[in-house]
Amino acid sequence: MKRHDQVRIGCGSGFWGDAPDPAFELLEHGKLDYLGFDYLAELTMALLQRLRAKDPEAGYVEDAVQTMVDMAPLARRVGTRLVSNGGGVHPRAGADAIAQRLAAKGERGVRIGTVVGDDLLGRLDELVAGGVPLANSATGSADLASIRSRIVCANAYLGSEGIVEALAQDADIVITGRVADSAVFVGPILAHLGVGYDDPDLVAAAITAGHIAECSSGCTGGMSSRFDEMEAMGRVGFPILEFARDGRCVVTKLPGTGGRVDAFTVKEHLVYEIGDPRGYPVPDGVADFTSVRLQEVGADRVEVSGVRGRPRPDQLKVLIGYADGWIGEGLLMFPWPRALARAQKARATLLERFDRLGLRADAVEFSFVGVNALHGPAAPMPERDDANEVGLRVAVRTRSRDEADKVRRACSQLWIMGPGGTSFGVPMKPRPIVSLWPTFVPRDLVPHRVEMVTS
Amino acid sequence: MTRRLADIADVRSGDKGDNVSIGVLARRPEDYGAMLAALDPARVRALFGDWVRGHVEVHPMPNIDGALVLLVGGLGGGATSTLRFDQTAKALGNAILRLPVG
CATH class of the missing domain: 3.30.70.2750 (Alpha-Beta Plaits)
Structure with a gap:
């Protein structure tokens, strides 16, 4: 893949159930290299496993698959690649469904990359037998046997490596299972810049940008304490990241859309659902949110810079x-x-x-x-x-x-x-x-x- | 009249497993010190009473005039099993704005 100096990526979904119209606006007018989508919450994986138990071809997020199908023709024309974790517990079936529905529409030759490997439901006994205790990190309990017969899902949070590989193989669409929410942004950023994981600060900058964008309107006026200053939230614009090779990133949105991007809306989302801000750990690396500098650089434009990071952890988080x-x-x-x-x-x-x-x-x-x-x-x-x-x-x-x-x-x-x-x-x-x-x-x-x- | 944190700061909260994550942001940089002083872990712990089973962490974020307050074991078992209406603690964080500011 060609190395670029900047990448432009939008967020098309912050959760399963998010509004689809801001994503279509972004695709049509955003001049995006990529559009990233997050669909998976903690409970979603259990729900999808139940669906798959009833139907072996189910287990992906249906809305995600249909959105990819609906977007693919325009995405090809405007040169935007689509990256989502909507594969749920069966990304391969999701990819097949996308391919079949596109073919039925006469859209042939669309390459769909699938990232698998996160689903550990069938590997738990093998892991325990191999000496991995799988102890509960919240309670300290090592007694997995006490819940073994009642387990309904088990997924590791993967990083962005598989996404980078799929994009390097010229995927037009990438669909994954459980990856860290930020990975659907970090993957495209690193792939487009042509860099690896050996610069912790740059990776941390990408993680930070992904964290800010991953909940869609969460950084453009959604959930805001200043709700009464946020205009036209029913037509809110989802965020766009303009990420440069030096690690600086501008957060913005389309002109004419509702909501706002200013230092406050970005701060609000920077602190959302994190632990110790000095070390926000995801599989791709660890970002220090206390190193982040925010500066308003134009109307609805905030520059994020100065991010420092540490190398990626050796252990992956798993939710059973x-x-x-x-x-x-x-x-x-x-x-x-x-x-x-x-x-x-x-x-x-x-x-x-x-x-x-x-x-x-x-x-x-x-x-x-x-x-x-x-x-x-x-x-x-x-x-x-x-x-x-x-x-x-x-x-x-x-x-x-x-x-x-x-x-x-x-x-x-x-x-x-x-x-x-x-x-x-x-x-x-x-x-x-x-x-x-x-x-x-x-x-x-x-x-x-x-x-x-x-x- | 006693000033409260609500007079000088805003909040965004959510869930992180069984922990509640509360981002607190001073509206003006000059109020950052007073905000941080009001966020005493023991007082936060007392405010939430038996809704917090673990300890309380307060992490300053001077770069954004903010702080991250973590209520460990504060969600009644986590979003998928808590008996609370506010399963993901979107509303719970606002309660911290009741704390008095010196």
Whole structure:
């Protein structure tokens, strides 16, 4: 691949369910070299494994595959390559689906690169037998056997190497399984500049840029504390990164789109969902966010520079998901006057119903919507019971679906035995819990592979 | 009248496993010191009571007049298993803005 001095890359999706129209605007008007898409959240992998268990050809993010199909013709014309992690737990099937649907549209010759190797569901026993303890890094527990029969998914977070390789093999579209969110940006950046992983500062700069862009409008006014200053958020522009060989990166968006890019919106996302900012670790390297300099260099243009980094870790993070019981929940709403007193009486009545129904629960949590549902103990109780309305929310963790369903039944029974004014909306069905077992595995035990199909 | 962190800072929060990540940003550089002083780990811990099972870390980010507060074991088991309505702690971080500023 030719070495370039700058790369222009947009973010087309920050999660499965994100708005598609800003991504199409970026593709049409962004003059992009690449468009990167993140679709995977922690729970997504468990959900996709369930789909694949029912249908061996499923397991990818359907919306991701269809978006690639819809975009591919225009992407070819404008010279933009598409990189996503929408392969979920079955990237190969996702790539095949893209190829088949493109061929059916008469779009032939599109090269689709697949990165696989992250899925460890079938390799856990082999890893343990080989001496990898897979101990829970949050709790310290080394007793994987206690959850072994309930495991529903196990994926390593891969870095961007497979993406770089697929792009070097002239992929028009790259679709991966679980890679670090930032990897769908780091991969194209490094591939386009023609650099490897041996300059920790440059890699850290790419990681930082990827982190800023990976949640789409998260850096262009979405989720902002200054929400009342953000215009036309329903037409928000998704971010564009202009990343230069010296590691400087300008974050911007298309003219005429909603939202804003300024030092504050970029700061807001820099601090989003991180741990110690001095060492943000991803498989490609470790970025020091306390070294980042931000400077507004034009309208909706912020330059990110000065990023320092450390070499990539030897261990890859792995998330193992396992079935861990059920949640039953309910919500009842109560009117003025004395709305809180009504909600408190309903709570006492519900506890009596739980007792009569013989509910066996591992945990029960009540909160008063309008008072403390969001901030819990940090929220002061009101001095006067004078709110227009107050809700009572209950959530219960149980071992079985039937136990969880008792919460729905008890809440329904309050429709008449509850306080005057009890209103109830639509009862909620029990939902299964997939708990997560975070762990680590040596990088060299998780080789990735790149496969290529052509439509 | 007592000033609170809400008068000088903004917040963005979210989940990181069972930990809650709270980015706090001073609105004006001159308030960065007061903001950092208000973010005493023991006071943060006391504010959230039994909603935080582990310890509290406060990491200064002087380059952006900000700080990263980490509530270890603060999400009731993590986004996929917590019983809270705010499963990913998008709203929880705002509570820190109640802390008094000296």
